[in-house]
Amino acid sequence: LYTYFPGSPTWPRSRKSLKYAITQTSLTSIDRATLSQVFARAFARWSAATTLNFTETTSANDADITIGFYAGDHGDGEAFDGPLGTLAHAFSPTDGRFHLDAAETWVASGDVSQASSDVAVDLESVAVHEIGHLLGLGHSSELDAIMYPTITSRTRKVDLASDDVVGIQSLY
Template sequence: MAPNLSLLLGAFLLLLVTVQSKNHTKPPEKGFNFLQHLEGCHKGQTVKGLHELKRYLEKFGYLNYGTTSTHHHSKTTTTMSNLNHANDDEFDNLLEAAVRAYQSNYHLKVTGSLDSETIQEMMLPRCGVPDNIVNATNSFPSRKMKHPKVFDMVAQYTFFPGRPRWPLSKTRLTYSFQSSAQVVGLQTLRSVCSRAFQKWQNVSPFTFVEAPQGATGDIVIGFHRGNHNDGAPFDGSGGTLAHAFAPTKGWFHYDADENWSTNPTSMNQIDLESVAVHEIGHVLGLGHSRDRNAIMFASYSHNPIRRDLNTDDIQGIRALYSS
């Protein structure tokens, strides 16, 4: 019997070592931490991981290799060779232009290279809605043609492309809750969202009412994780916190994998209410603001937590719904 026991013991030890070695493999990087090792990169370099930066900038509206065009006199042609760079690790001209556009949008020093300030900004948890950048240049949304230049110097808000909004005849919007993952109690979520809707109701033509039980509202709010069948899968803890869709879709989704709280006391907790106020702004038609103090600024702030609308948010919603 002893030889058999020795074989069994050996097999058990081998299994234990295998399990332990698997448990000690490097865990996946959280959120946008994959950007950290790219600090200092600039045009002309080939650095492992730059393809992930390209995906990041494409996701948030700064980079598109598929529709890049070159202009020769009156003729416009698409440069197909650019498609070859979409998934490589080369810091090319288009990537530099995208980085410069990102830096300009976030009021950073426009260098085109990945300095520490740019990397720190990119790593912040944020809303999943793309920033409203026309292309990888320093041009911004069309509101410049809607208002006098003096007004535009202070206005930092944006709208979705095409300026979608709810019909001016529909000022009473209902909302309901539908989640595929249980994160917080329904009563807690109802209370948080009621306060968030009230902030927008105070400064806009809208009235927000919870839909009757069992009915689907104009706006549907819920917690979901990973791929949840809306074309915009969540990325787990860190990174993208929530997203919402332009009018009149009415979808507002929280990432269920985040550490949500109604009263955050640590850096790893995300405030339910501040994110709700932000995403409702999107549901109503506002894009991201370039004003860091605005509720519609894309990145999440731990200190201070933003729950209240500021002047830019109010100007934005009123400009969108002015007749």
């Protein structure tokens, strides 16, 4: 079963369109075009299940959601920890910050199960999970759910389960 954050915070239900910006990429070797594609696909999975839509903006100023790669202590009290452990984190609505640990071996295209590194992590899978948090979902007890709090390295899991869909549709 899905959960929400305490108090069930959401983006205003009148706001059907949210903008995101990829603001901090200096610590990743993945090129911008690839990042844009991966995050667009991840947001599209949630917009397909809701009346929400998401568009990328290049201006951090008019973005509701900001996405960036950071290493170690990066000033928000939630330091990253090097390879594996914490992969990424996102804050509840309407904060909008989504940070990825630059120390991970991110795989942005192709088949993560074939990655040469045994600590490779599929970027789109983590993005779909973190966008759930950005929109107001907590963790689910359902193993198949995107919001289940465990993912194995070299695994791709990007399809919303019915539990995720019911959870997000009950919120918006």
